[in-house]
Amino acid sequence: MKNYSKQREVILNVLQGTNTHPTVSWIYSQARKTLPNISLGTVYRNLTELKKSGQIIEVSVEDGFQHFDGNTDTHLHFYCTKCHNIYDCACPENQLKNYLEENLGCNITEQKLIFNGVCKNCSVNI
Amino acid sequence: MKNYSKQREVILNVLQGTNTHPTVSWIYSQARKTLPNISLGTVYRNLTELKKSGQIIEVSVEDGFQHFDGNTDTHLHFYCTKCHNIYDCACPENQLKNYLEENLGCNITEQKLIFNGVCKNCSVNI
DNA sequence: ATAAAAACAGTAATCATTACTATTTTGCGA
DNA sequence: TCGCAAAATAGTAATGATTACTGTTTTTAT
Numbered sequence: 001m002k003n004y005s006k007q008r009e010v011i012l013n014v015l016q017g018t019n020t021h022p023t024v025s026w027i028y029s030q031a032r033k034t035l036p037n038i039s040l041g042t043v044y045r046n047l048t049e050l051k052k053s054g055q056i057i058e059v060s061v062e063d064g065f066q067h068f069d070g071n072t073d074t075h076l077h078f079y080c081t082k083c084h085n086i087y088d089c090a091c092p093e094n095q096l097k098n099y100l101e102e103n104l105g106c107n108i109t110e111q112k113l114i115f116n117g118v119c120k121n122c123s124v125n126i
Numbered sequence: 127m128k129n130y131s132k133q134r135e136v137i138l139n140v141l142q143g144t145n146t147h148p149t150v151s152w153i154y155s156q157a158r159k160t161l162p163n164i165s166l167g168t169v170y171r172n173l174t175e176l177k178k179s180g181q182i183i184e185v186s187v188e189d190g191f192q193h194f195d196g197n198t199d200t201h202l203h204f205y206c207t208k209c210h211n212i213y214d215c216a217c218p219e220n221q222l223k224n225y226l227e228e229n230l231g232c233n234i235t236e237q238k239l240i241f242n243g244v245c246k247n248c249s250v251n252i
Numbered sequence: 253a254t255a256a257a258a259a260c261a262g263t264a265a266t267c268a269t270t271a272c273t274a275t276t277t278t279g280c281g282a
Numbered sequence: 283t284c285g286c287a288a289a290a291t292a293g294t295a296a297t298g299a300t301t302a303c304t305g306t307t308t309t310t311a312t
Contacts (some may be wrong), residue, residue: 008290045291064300
């Protein structure tokens with residue numbers, strides 16, 4: 001990722017302009033509003049590059065799609081297994097990271113906590 | 127999942143007999159040692175059923191494969207982004223679950239914590 | 253024993269992701 | 283400013299994990 005490109009800037013803006021955790025195809029559709037000819041391969045390549053350079057993170061949930069997040073601060077995620085939304089939550093403590101680094105002797109570079117369950121909306125709308 | 131089947135039993139045994147977090151194709155290859163004619167579709171179907179009935183859990187990491195775990199106790203996972211192994215860790219506390227349920231008003235049914243980083247072995251073998 | 257329901261093996265289809273190619277854009281040094 | 287090598291792009295083809303389908307076999311209950 002040495003050279004500037006308009007496409008990469010648009011993709012990053014899309015991610016930074018939402019607090020959702022979108023899939024590639026959603027990012028693609030949003031980017032096309034600004035750049036109608038942008039290629040899907042370009043979206044994939046730039047997401048990989050942006051992740052590699054630490055400007056975005058990837059969120060893995062069990063729906064078979066890649067999800068990305070423009071918020072790189074350490075935070076928690078809640079995944080609703082009913083509506084399949086991913087919610088952000090502030091991280092109340094960082095004790096776990098320290099605990100694991102000491103006990104496993106590992107170096108933790110990213111912290112991704114996923115809680116699965118049923119969210120407030122979904123538990124109301126049975 | 128109303129009827130017994132030998133195939134389902136073998137698949138569950140495979141998962142309960144390892145402390146790794148195998149992919150479908152690994153489970154398939156292990157199951158074939160006992161049942162040489164078992165079908166890949168049968169493995170997928172039973173993994174879905176076993177997960178639905180709470181006998182196994184799915185672990186999502188960003189490698190594009192489904193991973194499963196025969197240990198359904200609440201515990202943490204560490205994912206090495208170098209060797210791509212997933213490690214189990216005991217959960218030192220359950221405060222986060224309570225915190226989130228109170229603050230989000232949600233009902234958490236599963237707790238999946240993934241730490242990404244580089245594990246002990248991989249940090250030695252540069 | 254028998255019949256309906258469930259599960260199976262085997263194969264084909266789907267579709268998110270990756271790879272490839274020819275063309276265009278970017279950055280840098282002359 | 284010009285030219286060139288590196289990087290990036292659009293568009294298309296290939297890959298491969300997962301799902302769907304079909305005809306047959308197994309299971310369970312009557």
